[in-house]
Amino acid sequence: MHIHREDESQTVYGGNFVGEVHLEMLDEAEDESKPDIARVSFEGAAVTHWHSHPGGQRLLILDGRARVGTESDGELQLEPGSFVYTPPGERHYHGSAQDGGCTMLAVTWGTTDWEDQTPPTIDTELDHHHNATTRSTK
Numbered sequence: 001m002h003i004h005r006e007d008e009s010q011t012v013y014g015g016n017f018v019g020e021v022h023l024e025m026l027d028e029a030e031d032e033s034k035p036d037i038a039r040v041s042f043e044g045a046a047v048t049h050w051h052s053h054p055g056g057q058r059l060l061i062l063d064g065r066a067r068v069g070t071e072s073d074g075e076l077q078l079e080p081g082s083f084v085y086t087p088p089g090e091r092h093y094h095g096s097a098q099d100g101g102c103t104m105l106a107v108t109w110g111t112t113d114w115e116d117q118t119p120p121t122i123d124t125e126l127d128h129h130h131n132a133t134t135r136s137t138k
Contacts, residue, residue, distance in 0.1 A: 006039075016114045019046025019095070032110055041103040042066070047095025050117050052086075055109020059084040059094060064102030068094040069119055093119045 004026050012021040020043040027037040032055070039062070047067070059068065061082045068084050069075035070092045077097060078084070086092050088109075096102040 016049045016051065016112075017046060017095075018049070018118050019043055021046050021095075029109075035107045035109050038106045038108075039103060040106050041101065042096035043101045044096055045098045046101070047119060048093045050091055050093050050115040050119060052089050052091050052113045053108050053110050054088055054113070056088045056090075057084075057086045057092075057109070058107040059086075060105040060107075062103045062105060064100055065097035066094065066102040066104060067097055068092060075119070091115075 004024065006024070010023050010025075012023050022041040024039040024041075025036065026039060027035075029036045035055075042064075059066075061078045061080050061084075063080050066078040066082070067075055068078060068086075070086070070090060084094070094104070
């Protein structure tokens with residue numbers, strides 16, 4: 001038996017994410033037929049780059065307000081308890097709403113195909129969030 005504690009997270013800056021993200025790998029797949037399972041916490045306005053998964057992805061919003069976007073559906077706001085299924089190969093992104101953080105459980109099949117492209121308006125949102133945080137701490 002292995003028990004994973006919540007404090008065993010890795011902070012992720014840059015790379016395939018915009019903003020601050022904490023990634024906790026709960027279970028790493030032994031082979032491509034099994035999923036990776038992670039708890040991912042996004043600070044306010046943080047979001048992934050566009051990406052897809054060869055075997056699809058399931059997301060369960062645990063707390064906070066989240067968002068997910070696809071080319072066909074645009075961006076959707078999600079509350080705790082929302083469950084998202086992205087089919088194999090669907091280009092998408094996900095993260096927290098502009099006004100707060102969120103935590104989600106991510107279940108992913110196959111190696112993620114990351115793009116070096118952020119979703120629309122993300123840079124503007126992060127600038128707005130940073131400026132609001134800076135003003136409130138002075």
